[in-house]
Amino acid sequence: MSTEQSWSVERRAEVHAALADATRLRIVDALTGGDMSSSELCGLLSIPTNLMAHHLKALERVGMVERGRSEGDRRRSYLRLVPGFGGKLLPHSMYSAARVVFVCSRNTARSQLAAAAWVQRSTVPAISAGTHPAERVHPGAVATARRHRIPMRPSRPRGVDGLLHSGDLVIAVCDNAHEELPSGIERLHWSIPDPVAAGTDEAFDNALELIADRIDRIAAAVEPFAADDAHT
Numbered sequence: 001m002s003t004e005q006s007w008s009v010e011r012r013a014e015v016h017a018a019l020a021d022a023t024r025l026r027i028v029d030a031l032t033g034g035d036m037s038s039s040e041l042c043g044l045l046s047i048p049t050n051l052m053a054h055h056l057k058a059l060e061r062v063g064m065v066e067r068g069r070s071e072g073d074r075r076r077s078y079l080r081l082v083p084g085f086g087g088k089l090l091p092h093s094m095y096s097a098a099r100v101v102f103v104c105s106r107n108t109a110r111s112q113l114a115a116a117a118w119v120q121r122s123t124v125p126a127i128s129a130g131t132h133p134a135e136r137v138h139p140g141a142v143a144t145a146r147r148h149r150i151p152m153r154p155s156r157p158r159g160v161d162g163l164l165h166s167g168d169l170v171i172a173v174c175d176n177a178h179e180e181l182p183s184g185i186e187r188l189h190w191s192i193p194d195p196v197a198a199g200t201d202e203a204f205d206n207a208l209e210l211i212a213d214r215i216d217r218i219a220a221a222v223e224p225f226a227a228d229d230a231h232t
Contacts, residue, residue, distance in 0.1 A: 007088045015062045035080040094221040097169035100126040104174040106134040107157035109141040110192050114211045116152035121219040131180045133157035144204040190214050
């Protein structure tokens, strides 16, 4: 996501302040499904016209709602959400990365699932590694990916030593890996419970859910740059 697509911190603060009103949130919720006239919104939300005008003015002022003239009855206008306003509320790109490297202790489950889930949400490549790699990927991770329709070709677990390059964004997806990695390696830390310890479908599903939630939060804030630039 480019910085041009995002609002500044100050602008985002204004928008969040506008959304702090419950009535305005209801208006945004209503417009999420489709465009509506002011009178239609008044009827739907049981709001008098003067109060509706006040709230709409606040939403228009911060760039969330815009009006378009009806092509039928030219006296009527329809309110709609500004295209992409949700994305504009996200942070500016905070990271530039040639690759995302997910690291857990054994590279058998969490890091493998994270790398597979990442490529569904970002164009930045992802790989996985372990601080103490095991012999093979845990079958529970493979089964979880299959249940959730995440294409995953599990690679043989590999160690993180010698794997990292300048320009990699390292994300430790377990506490052990985070605490074992050298302090000189800049990284993010996702404290995901080890599903292998329990070994149940529920544990693996929960781990994937936690991973996917964090990916959804950060993927838009990671922008790619040329791998050649990263390794020079």
